[in-house]
Amino acid sequence: MLVLGIETTCDETAAAVVRRKGDGPGEILSSVVRAQVEEHAAYGGVVPEIAARAHVEALDGVLERALKDAGVGLDGLDGVAAAAGPGLVGGVIVGLTAAKALALVAQKPFAAVNHLEAHALTARLTDGVAFPYLLLLASGGHTQLLAVLGVGRYVRLGSTVDDALGEAFDKVAKMLGLGYPGGPQVEKRAAAGDPSRFAFPRPMFGRAEPNFSLSGLKTAVRLEAERIAPLSETDVDDLCAGFQAAVTDVVANRTRAAHRVFAERFGRPNALVAAGGVAANGPIRRALTRLAGEAGTRLVAPPLALCGDNGAMIAWAGAERLALGLADGLDFAPRPRWPLDMAAAAAGAKA
CATH class of the missing domain: 3.30.420.40 (ATPase, nucleotide binding domain)
Structure with missing residues (x-):
C-alpha cells in the first residue's frame, strides 16, 4: 500500500x-x-x-x-x-x-x-513494534503517557496538568533570551552548564499517578534568573543545565510510574516508545533508555x-x-x- x-x-x-x-x-x-x-x-x-x-x-x-x-x-x-x-x-x-x-x-x-x-x-513505521506498547508522547503542545493497544485504541495513563514539556522548554528559552525553537537551544546551553548550581524542584516526583506538572519548575527558573540578573553567559548555561536535569528526572520518574500502571492493567508492554519533538532531546533519550533496560524492555525512539x-x-x-x-x-x-x-x-x- x-x-x-x-x-x-x-x-x-x-x-x-x-x-x-x-x-x-x-x-x-x-x-x-x-x-x-x-x-x-x-x-x-x-x-x-x-x-x-x-x-x-x-x-x-x-x-x-x-x-x-x-x-x-x-x-x-x-x-x-x-x-x-x-x-x-x-x-x-x-x-x-x-x-x-x-x-x-x-x-x-x-x-x-x-x-x-x-x-x-x-x-511501527520505523521498527515494526507490535501492540501493545507504552508511549511517551511529548511535544510543544502535548504531554501524555498512553497505552497503545491497536490502531485507534489508546488509553491515556497520565498527562500534564499545566504546561506541555516542549512548551516549558520554549518558555524557559524565551525568558533567558535564547532563540526559537527553544528546546534545542536549552539542550545545547545545558551541555556547557553546571546542573547542580540551582536546586530546582521535581514536580509530581514519586506520585503513583503518572501525571506531569511543569509550571512550577518553569516559575522556579524565572525566579532564579530574576534573582541573579543581569545574567552572564555562564549563568544562562547553568540555568539551562539545572532545568534540563530537573525535566529529565521528572520524565524518567513519571514514565516509570506509567510503566507500573501499564503492567498492572495490560501486562508487560512490548516496548517503551518516545515520540514527538521532545523525543529528540539527548538527555531525555538516555534516561528513557536506562529506564527501559531496568524494566526489561527496549526504548524505541524515531530517528531525529x-x-x-x-x-x-x-x-x-x-x-x-x-x-x-x-x-x-x-x-x-x-x-x-x-x-x-x-x-x-x-x-x-x-x-
Missing part, C-alpha cells in the same frame, strides 16, 4: 510517500519538510495566521517534490492522507483541503489522520528527522487505517482539538 501524507498542523509544511508492507516496518520513499523557523523567530513562537499563509505558499512545491522524489504519480498511489487535527485550524484546513482535492481527482481513498495518532504509530512534525508519519497512519478499511469521507471537518483517548478527555484530562 502506497500512501501520500500531508502535515500542516503547526509550522512545518510536509509531505511524504510511504509504503506499508504488512506487519513489519514501512518504507519511506520520500519525505519533504519545509520549516517556518524564520517566519516566526521574531515573535518567539508560532503565529497562527503567518503559519497558515506560509502553508498556502509552500504546499504545492512540497507536494510536487514529494511525489517526484518517490518516483510516483497520483495514479500510482493507493490512498491520500492528511492531518485533520489537532492543531492550528488555519493550517489544518490548508493540508486537509489539498488532500481531499487530490483524492477526489485521483479517485483514491482518503484518510483523515489524527496528528497525535501519527506520532503514536511512528514506531521523524521526531518533529513530518509527512511520513501522516502517510503511515493513513496506510494503517486504510489497511483496516477505515477510509473517511471528503466531508470530514478539521478538528482543532482531537483527543486520542476520548473517555479521558470527557473526564477532563488535559492533553
Whole structure:
C-alpha cells in the first residue's frame, strides 16, 4: 500500500510517500519538510495566521517534490492522507483541503489522520513494534503517557496538568533570551552548564499517578534568573543545565510510574516508545533508555528527522487505517482539538 501524507498542523509544511508492507516496518520513499523557523523567530513562537499563509505558499512545491522524489504519480498511489487535527485550524484546513482535492481527482481513498495518532504509530513505521506498547508522547503542545493497544485504541495513563514539556522548554528559552525553537537551544546551553548550581524542584516526583506538572519548575527558573540578573553567559548555561536535569528526572520518574500502571492493567508492554519533538532531546533519550533496560524492555525512539512534525508519519497512519478499511469521507471537518483517548478527555484530562 502506497500512501501520500500531508502535515500542516503547526509550522512545518510536509509531505511524504510511504509504503506499508504488512506487519513489519514501512518504507519511506520520500519525505519533504519545509520549516517556518524564520517566519516566526521574531515573535518567539508560532503565529497562527503567518503559519497558515506560509502553508498556502509552500504546499504545492512540497507536494510536487514529494511525489517526484518517490518516483510516483497520483495514479500510482493507493490512498491520500492528511492531518485533520489537532492543531492550528488555519493550517489544518490548508493540508486537509489539498488532500481531499487530490483524492477526489485521483479517485483514491482518503484518510483523515489524527496528528497525535501519527506520532503514536511512528514506531511501527520505523521498527515494526507490535501492540501493545507504552508511549511517551511529548511535544510543544502535548504531554501524555498512553497505552497503545491497536490502531485507534489508546488509553491515556497520565498527562500534564499545566504546561506541555516542549512548551516549558520554549518558555524557559524565551525568558533567558535564547532563540526559537527553544528546546534545542536549552539542550545545547545545558551541555556547557553546571546542573547542580540551582536546586530546582521535581514536580509530581514519586506520585503513583503518572501525571506531569511543569509550571512550577518553569516559575522556579524565572525566579532564579530574576534573582541573579543581569545574567552572564555562564549563568544562562547553568540555568539551562539545572532545568534540563530537573525535566529529565521528572520524565524518567513519571514514565516509570506509567510503566507500573501499564503492567498492572495490560501486562508487560512490548516496548517503551518516545515520540514527538521532545523525543529528540539527548538527555531525555538516555534516561528513557536506562529506564527501559531496568524494566526489561527496549526504548524505541524515531530517528531525529521523524521526531518533529513530518509527512511520513501522516502517510503511515493513513496506510494503517486504510489497511483496516477505515477510509473517511471528503466531508470530514478539521478538528482543532482531537483527543486520542476520548473517555479521558470527557473526564477532563488535559492533553
